[in-house]
Amino acid sequence: MIKVTIIGNGNVASHLTDAFLKASEVSLIQIYARKLESISQLKSVTTITDSFDDILAADVYIIAVSDDAISEVSSRIPKNNGLVVHTSGSFDMHTLQCNHSKGVFYPLQSFSKDKKVNFNTIPLCLEAEYEKDMKLLEQLAFAIGKKIYRINSKQRQQLHVSAVFVNNFVNHMYKIGYDICKAYDVPFEVLQPLIAETTAKINTMAPIDAQTGPAKRNDLKTIANHLTLLNKAQQEIYNTITKSIQNG
Amino acid sequence: MIKVTIIGNGNVASHLTDAFLKASEVSLIQIYARKLESISQLKSVTTITDSFDDILAADVYIIAVSDDAISEVSSRIPKNNGLVVHTSGSFDMHTLQCNHSKGVFYPLQSFSKDKKVNFNTIPLCLEAEYEKDMKLLEQLAFAIGKKIYRINSKQRQQLHVSAVFVNNFVNHMYKIGYDICKAYDVPFEVLQPLIAETTAKINTMAPIDAQTGPAKRNDLKTIANHLTLLNKAQQEIYNTITKSIQNG
Structure with missing residues (x-):
């Protein structure tokens, strides 16, 4: 079981939340948002928080926030053994300013808030610093999707x-x-x-x-x-x- | 039964030929091409010719040739009571240089020689000088397709x-x-x-x-x-x- 925390409440965050909640090999243990009320509807299915001090230990932290906020948000995740990834198509993996292992989990699709998506048809583009982290991301990706690609930051x-x-x-x-x-x-x-x-x-x-x-x-x-x-x-x-x- | 003659042997001509041969309300009575050998495979199913002198009397003559040839080809169709139409998207109906009633039968699709097409999904854009000719073109269009539009030359x-x-x-x-x-x-x-x-x-x-x-x-x-x-x-x-x- 992979323990996952999602940071953010935009389109990508909410579609990933839906997908992970349905995936049997994934435990979505926490969701962070700056405004707690924006994710209050999720409190019956997972832990929600608006404070980085309350972040639980997870295997993977997925930062699904606007591109410009990735750097700052990543710097605030408490240090532990987890892997921190962002979901941006345009930003380098090293935009992440944390002491964790780093990676990218980029679903290549144009998401709309109200339109349901089928992750089986969405390419998931993965990157990690270390092979063991890549393997973990692949496991996580295959838990919700089928089209999995290794894509480095330049690509x-x-x-x-x-x-x-x-x-x-x-x-x-x-x-x-x-x-x-x-x-x-x-x-x-x-x-x-x-x-x-x-x-x-x-x-x-x-x-x-x-x-x-x-x-x-x-x-x-x-x-x-x-x-x-x-x-x-x-x-x-x-x-x-x-x-x-x-x-x- | 609408008697149709097709003039031309390009992509549009050959896809229309296939469609009309299958349509029960249409009799494809003749096909003209400059080079008879280019349509020789059709001689078992209809009359073929390379001479405008041999053109038979038809209800509708469909000129499916390159845009630049429409004017000249139309001028060579022997005068009779038939309706002459071209299949061009960009040329005015009055490009037709004949004494016949004029019209346009424009299938809006990008045709490839080898790729089968389904005329039920292809918009057929029709124009005619006279309402009775428009009615005839609509009858012809509905014999092979479903998406029929009245579109004038400007449109x-x-x-x-x-x-x-x-x-x-x-x-x-x-x-x-x-x-x-x-x-x-x-x-x-x-x-x-x-x-x-x-x-x-x-x-x-x-x-x-x-x-x-x-x-x-x-x-x-x-x-x-x-x-x-x-x-x-x-x-x-x-x-x-x-x-x-x-x-x-």
């Missing part, structure tokens, strides 16, 4: 910036498509099958092989025509991405 | 440029994510669940409400850090899209 940073492209920037492309449709009274749902197909394709093809369209074909007539249909801000994006596709 | 042009954003440009974001992963020996599959979630979200939320990430949060520290991880071409795209997200 994780790159993964995080990749995620901005394939998630945030992709969503912005959807937003522009939505705006254009709305302006001309075309239901956005007309584009949904194409969106699904675009995403499905890269399960079986490298994205570069899946590329189609006027930029790829160097169809200058269509590109020029498209530019006349867009506003200035949309034109800038259209030109920048078209140029990038043409450069391969 | 279709806008839809086509939207499709570039949500398909071609989204795929390019995947390509950049793939390149970054590859350079740091991270398997791209780690990002697949996030990609699936990003796409699934907009089935239930407007894209603007689904936006997350450093640009949306105005997290300047993370943005600055991300830029140090990218090459010059990637930086240009990162900056342009980040600015656009920040401008709402």
Whole structure:
């Protein structure tokens, strides 16, 4: 049985809490939050606290707080034999300012507070200073999930910036498509099958092989025509991405 | 029974051929291609020809050729009572240079030669000069599909440029994510669940409400850090899209 303490009460913390409470090999012994009332609903299932003085001895402390607070929060965990990990995609393992062994437990997904998640489908990216700690994190990860990867800090940073492209920037492309449709009274749902197909394709093809369209074909007539249909801000994006596709 | 002739032998032509051959309310009476051998495998199921002189009288002629050839090809169809339509997303209905009634039959999907398609999931965007022709096109569309929309030439042009954003440009974001992963020996599959979630979200939320990430949060520290991880071409795209997200 792995004794786990979660520090934080945001989206990642609350989804991890749900998952660990269901995992038979994990004992979620405590949850810390700065404001006790924010986690009061959990007091029937675990110990809750708002004081670092009351932190119990655990095998793993999971710091799931905003990136900027990781360093300070980690420095306040009382010294013992436990392993301290953060859950950030962009911060180095050594952001942790504690005398404990250090690691990272990064679930790569975009969490919303109200939307249930299935950890079986979420990649859990692990890092640790020592092999024995890595083994412990793997055991903990397999207790709630299936897609477990060893990813070091440098790789994780790159993964995080990749995620901005394939998630945030992709969503912005959807937003522009939505705006254009709305302006001309075309239901956005007309584009949904194409969106699904675009995403499905890269399960079986490298994205570069899946590329189609006027930029790829160097169809200058269509590109020029498209530019006349867009506003200035949309034109800038259209030109920048078209140029990038043409450069391969 | 609607008598249909298909002109062309590209991806759209061949997927429409397959669909019409299976549709009980449609009789695919003829297929034209410039090179007869390119459609010779169809000679057992319909009439094939490479000569406009041999074109039979049909109810609907579907011109599924490259955009630049629509005008010339349409001018060569012998005059009769049939309706002539093209299948282009970006060209106006009046690109058709024939004395027939005109229309458009635009299946909004990215077709690959070898990949089977299910027309039940593909939006069919229809336009016609006259209501009776629109009715005929709707009958034809419902013979092979389920998602039928009336979309005029102006709307279709806008839809086509939207499709570039949500398909071609989204795929390019995947390509950049793939390149970054590859350079740091991270398997791209780690990002697949996030990609699936990003796409699934907009089935239930407007894209603007689904936006997350450093640009949306105005997290300047993370943005600055991300830029140090990218090459010059990637930086240009990162900056342009980040600015656009920040401008709402």
